Amino acid sequence: MIKLIIGIIIGAVLVWLFWKPKRRDLGNLAQQQLREKNLEKVLDLARTKGQVGNDDVEQALQISNATAERYLDELESIGKLIQIGKTGRNVTYKLKQ
Numbered sequence: 782m783i784k785l786i787i788g789i790i791i792g793a794v795l796v797w798l799f800w801k802p803k804r805r806d807l808g809n810l811a812q813q814q815l816r817e818k819n820l821e822k823v824l825d826l827a828r829t830k831g832q833v834g835n836d837d838v839e840q841a842l843q844i845s846n847a848t849a850e851r852y853l854d855e856l857e858s859i860g861k862l863i864q865i866g867k868t869g870r871n872v873t874y875k876l877k878q
Contacts, residue, residue, distance in 0.1 A: 823852050824861060824876070832865065832873040
């Protein structure tokens with residue numbers, strides 16, 4: 782009887798462990814889709830305004846300063862944007878021609 786109970790508990794734990802990552806993957810997929818959508822919005826903003834700064838992205842997307850900086854850095858690293866300026870508030874980005 783004890784072996785049966787232990788077997789059921791082990792089985793339940795294994796099922797729980799294997800189902801949990803699937804739910805997490807759906808969350809990651811939604812988060813990835815939102816990130817890609819926001820990156821496209823940043824590019825649209827740069828097309829519209831000519832140049833965008835961190836504050837422009839923060840306000841347009843209602844995101845944190847750190848997230849805006851990550852988006853701009855990512856778009857620069859993949860060659861979509863060019864950084865104008867070195868550091869501080871004078872840094873802006875424009876579309877790469």
